[in-house]
Amino acid sequence: MVERPAPGPGTAPLDADRGGQQRRGPALGIGLVAVFMTLLDVSIVNVAIPSMERALDVAPSDVQWVLSGYALTFGLMLVPAGRFGDGHGRRTAFVVGIVLFTITSAGAGLAPTATWLVAARLLQGAAAGIVNPQVTGLIQELFRGPERARPFGLLGATVAISTAVGPLLGGLLIHIGGEEHGWRWVFFVNVPIGVLTAVLGWRLLPRRAHRARDRHQFDPVGVLLLGAGVLLVLLPLVQQHWQGPTKWLLLPAGLLTLAGFAGWERWYARRREPLFDLRLLGIRSYRLGVVVALLYFGGFTAIFFVLTVYLQNGLGHSALAAGLASTPFTVGFAIASVVGGRVVNRFGRPLVAVGLATVVVSLVVVVLVVNRVPTGATVSWWTATPLFVAGLGSGLVITPNQALTLAQVPVPRAGGGAGLLQTGQRIGSAAGIATVGSVIFSAQGATGDWSVAFHHAMLLTSGVVAIALCVALTDILIDRR
Structure with a gap:
């Protein structure tokens, strides 16, 4: 029998939700489906690029934003969203993230222009960044000690395989949907899965008893400095149509901004718990x-x-x-x-x-x-x-x-x-x-x-x-x- 620690401040007992431990497996399964779906979109879009170029007259810079913009906003949202889930409930954050991911996936599939598509992908990446830390937190919340080894192993396998299998699934969807509009189904496939995941997530993820709010600040300055620094570094690489050597001045500007981010986080850590503990x-x-x-x-x-x-x-x-x-x-x-x-x-x-x-x-x-x-x-x-x-x-x-x-x-x-x-x-x-x-x-x-x-x-x-x-x-x- 696994010994359960007594509930402490800010912690609810495992049985606070009516399903108790019997629902841990289904809850974990829903979480892994969400992780698979959001990380699949990192690589599944690769095979759709030529079809997008023909349908929307997508420029090379737009192609790179469709791919790298998703990963960028995904990464920037991970820690703030994890902190939000800690303080306001993982089920709420998970379902909100899945709903946003579903809506933005539909928006990407309906995109009439390249600009629309890029914007939808940026928002889709942010939604994915809201979902993923809730699954990690869910494992820590529902499993204790040695019990965590198996769910974390399943999570690691899901992360690895979802990224690697993306091009194959994308190719199958485009083959079924046709070369002209098949690329849209790369995004539309998320809609029914997302709806089902949101409904089951609301029903199966544990609703915790009242607990103390997370008193830590969200450190928006740190998030903005990190995002601005990375964006300044990426811009001269992605925007190939920008002519002249002056665009490369953005690189040292980006590096200086990242240095400012590091300095801010170290200063902030002496006063409160930072989002990024350097x-x-x-x-x-x-x-x-x-x-x-x-x-x-x-x-x-x-x-x-x-x-x-x-x-x-x-x-x-x-x-x-x-x-x-x-x-x-x-x-x-x-x-x-x-x-x-x-x-x-x-x-x-x-x-x-x-x-x-x-x-x-x-x-x-x-x-x-x-x-x-x-x-x-x-x-x-x-x-x-x-x-x-x-x-x-x-x-x-x-x-x-x-x-x-x-x-x-x-x-x-x-x-x-x-x-x-x-x-x-x-x-x-x-x-x-x-x-x-x-x-x-x-x-x-x-x-x-x-x-x-x-x-x-x-x-x-x-x-x-x-x-x-x-x-x-x-x-x-x-x-x-």
Whole structure:
């Protein structure tokens, strides 16, 4: 029998909701469905880009905002939304987030112009950022001690697989809906699932007894400084139609704003509990783990973008064929994610380093293989094996790195630590797509050759993952000394 701690201030007993512990499983299931749906939209849109370009005359900069804007607003909302759920009830925050996500998904699917689509994606990302921290908090609320291992393992697998399987599901939806309007179904599919999830979430998620409000401030200044800093860094990369060298002045302005954000958070932490507790970066394993996550998600998310754009725009493949090309990566990812979560405590950071090295080598092999594909041969057959191996490597990175990064974080600060880590992952995704997208569209515009653009973009992605590998190796060397 699991011993339950007595309810303390601000805490309700597990049986406060009428369903009690019998409803923990269904509640967790609804939460995982929501996580899968919101993270699926990080990558499912990749295969829809060519269809969007034809239907709405979408410019390259709009394409990058459709992809990276979602990840950016997603990341910025995670910690504030988690704090709101702590103080005002997770069920309310969860259902509000799902309703907003459903509405904005419908809005994206109905978009008559590129500007409308970009705006809908920004709002959709913010809604996803409201939903996800409620699921993490729900696990902490409903499960105790060793009981949490299984639900957190399921959550990690959901996060990993949802991102990797996106291109395949997107290709299937476009194939069913047709090349002209199939891209809209990539968004419309969220509507019935979202409605059902909102209804079941309201019924199954526990309604807690009255508890003390969270007295911590939301720190809007910190959120605004972080958002403005990242936006200033991304703008010159995304807005390729801006001419002249002056646009690059936004980069140092963005870095100065981020430095101001760091200074503000340290000042704020001396007076109240900040949203982003940068004091955690004083823990070496946490600091290096956050950097690995930020860099790896910058490369990992861009892989699907580069591959699907090249196969469709460069080689004229269908959306379904482009989605199927990423399937080997997804299979390898799913297999290794399970294994990595089980053996991470035995091997530690070297396991992550092995995974990163495997991804780097495999992506370079993909580039070499594509260079040598015989005329008329199907590229996806030639890239299947190295992409499968890259998936295996990726499965040894994400969940193990998260476990190692949070291992030495004090329990009272674990929630904030996880929030900062996830924010770094989402911002890494946004920056990675913006940077790699800038390279692939610039190279294609300069040479008119999608093959050259693909090579440049994939090598850049490999380089970003290689930097993450250097950070992991640094951690290993320091440990040995």
